[in-house]
Amino acid sequence: MVQDRARYRPKQYPPPEFPPRRVARFAKTPPAVFPAILGAIGLVLALRRGLAALDLPQAVADLLAGLVLMLWLFAAFAYAVKLARRPGVLWEDLRVLPGRAGLAACTAGGLAVAALLVPHAPDAARIVLFGGLALHAALALAILRILAGMPAEARGVNPVWHLTFVGFIIGGLSAAPLGHEALARWLLWGTLPVAGVIWGISLAQLLRRVPPAPLRPLLAIHLAPAALFSTVAGLTGQATLAMVFAGLALALLLVMLAAGRWIAEAGFTPLWGAFTFPLTALASALLASDAAFIWTGIAVLVTALGFVPFVLWRVMRLWPGGKLAARTNAAEA
Numbered sequence: 136m137v138q139d140r141a142r143y144r145p146k147q148y149p150p151p152e153f154p155p156r157r158v159a160r161f162a163k164t165p166p167a168v169f170p171a172i173l174g175a176i177g178l179v180l181a182l183r184r185g186l187a188a189l190d191l192p193q194a195v196a197d198l199l200a201g202l203v204l205m206l207w208l209f210a211a212f213a214y215a216v217k218l219a220r221r222p223g224v225l226w227e228d229l230r231v232l233p234g235r236a237g238l239a240a241c242t243a244g245g246l247a248v249a250a251l252l253v254p255h256a257p258d259a260a261r262i263v264l265f266g267g268l269a270l271h272a273a274l275a276l277a278i279l280r281i282l283a284g285m286p287a288e289a290r291g292v293n294p295v296w297h298l299t300f301v302g303f304i305i306g307g308l309s310a311a312p313l314g315h316e317a318l319a320r321w322l323l324w325g326t327l328p329v330a331g332v333i334w335g336i337s338l339a340q341l342l343r344r345v346p347p348a349p350l351r352p353l354l355a356i357h358l359a360p361a362a363l364f365s366t367v368a369g370l371t372g373q374a375t376l377a378m379v380f381a382g383l384a385l386a387l388l389l390v391m392l393a394a395g396r397w398i399a400e401a402g403f404t405p406l407w408g409a410f411t412f413p414l415t416a417l418a419s420a421l422l423a424s425d426a427a428f429i430w431t432g433i434a435v436l437v438t439a440l441g442f443v444p445f446v447l448w449r450v451m452r453l454w455p456g457g458k459l460a461a462r463t464n465a466a467e468a
Contacts, residue, residue, distance in 0.1 A: 136237050158467065161216040163457050165465035166228055166237025167405045168210050171450040172441075173240045174246040174411020178443045180308070181418035183254075183434045184269040188422055188429055191403045200251050207244050213251045214241065220468035227466035229281045232295060233405065234465060236353070239278070239298035240412070246305040264309045271306075292336040294356035294409070301326045301333070301360045307367035316371055323367045330360040348401035355398070358387045362416035369423050375406045381424045384417050385431070405450055405463055411443045 143257060183196045228234035245267035252260035278299050282290045304326045306318035329449060346354070365380035391398060418439050421432030453459035460467075 148419050148455050158457065159220060159404075161213040162220055162468040163460040163465055164210075164213040164217045165405075165454065165460040165463050166214065166234045166241065167408065167459055167463040167465065168450060169237045169240035169244055170408030171411055171447040172203070172207050172210055173244045173247060174408060174415055174443045175447050176207060176244055176251060177412045177415030177419065178439055179203050179438050180247065180250055181415045181422065181432075181439065184419055184422035185433055188433070197255075204248060204251055207248055211241060211405055215311055217468045223437075224468045225277070226281065229278055230285070231464045232350075233463035236295040236298060236406075236409070237282075237463070239271075239295065239302055240408070242274050243269060243298060243302040243305050245270060246302070246368075247304070247308070249306070249309040253309050257313055260309050264306055264313065264315075267304050268303060273303055285430045291339065292333055293350075294337065294353040295334075296333050297330060297356050299361050301330045304360065304363045305368060307363070307370065311367065313368035319340055319367055323371065324366060326360070327364060330364070334360075349404060349406065351398045351400065352404070352406045352409045355391060355413050358384055358391065358413035359416045361387060362413065362420040365420035366416070366423050369420075376426055377420075380414055381428060384420055385428075388417055403449060405453065405459055407446050408450055411439075411446050414439045415443060440445075 154284040179196055179199045183193060186196055187194055204369065225238075228238060234267075244265060249260045249264040249267055250262060302323050306323045310316070310322065337357065361380045361384035365377045365384060367375035368380060414435065418432055418436040419427040421435060424432075450459065453462065461466070
């Protein structure tokens with residue numbers, strides 16, 4: 136009888152702390168800041184191409200390149216401090232979808248930073264490129280380990296897989312200009328079949344069931360590989376392939392615009408960062424392709440110049456105070 140009373144006794148919760156416990160600096164850095172930062176880096180890369188296409192000086196793009204570089208470095212430093220406090224927090228962040236997306240965007244952002252550095256610091260760009268490829272590969276292996284231990288329903292293919300397993304293609308943006316054309320081609324042909332499998336499985340899933348409204352912005356990520364394949368194919372002298380993927384990326388954009396109200400039904404969330412880097416990748420691809428796409432690329436770039444900073448600002452303002460960490464289930468070190 137005593138055991139029964141003990142079994143049904145309400146749990147004893149610790150009394151609230153007074154004064155409230157102060158969270159250590161950067162201990163709750165949310166990985167969800169990185170997709171919007173990746174979009175900002177992509178915006179500068181697209182702006183460079185747009186200014187060149189219009190024969191305008193690159194001074195504005197160079198200034199913005201410095202700003203987004205510092206922003207990525209600050210966010211990466213903040214997450215590194217979090218890892219230093221408790222390395223196991225990495226596995227906790229990788230168990231949730233926003234965490235996996237954010238950390239993949241972080242290492243992919245390093246590859247995009249290499250492309251930023253190419254015109255002004257090619258030696259540094261080369262170091263960042265190879266370091267970024269190594270980090271992205273290590274993260275992909277870590278995510279595979281996490282997925283292997285999760286329930287079957289949580290292991291399903293989703294658009295974030297493009298960031299994780301196809302994101303290596305971003306390295307081609309700097310590899311080709313740095314003289315590593317063979318590496319750029321290898322990245323292109325190595326990631327293309329992976330993207331094809333993810334596209335195919337995702338389409339079959341979409342036909343079988345409707346994704347919940349909060350996760351629909353992630354569908355925009357499907358556009359990014361096609362745009363990046365187009366740009367890297369152009370950089371490696373494969374003009375026909377570049378045109379094919381530019382057309383595919385543009386077609387995907389039109390489909391997503393037609394379904395825009397449905398995709399954004401849940402309203403603004405931190406997952407809107409998933410809209411930013413595919414849009415800027417498309418702008419770069421169109422601006423780098425045949426002259427027939429130049430003005431379409433300019434139109435996409437102008438749209439991105441308004442949209443990407445808006446999303447970046449909305450996401451970054453949630454970081455102080457822990458709101459972004461709470462909304463994306465970020466772990467605390």
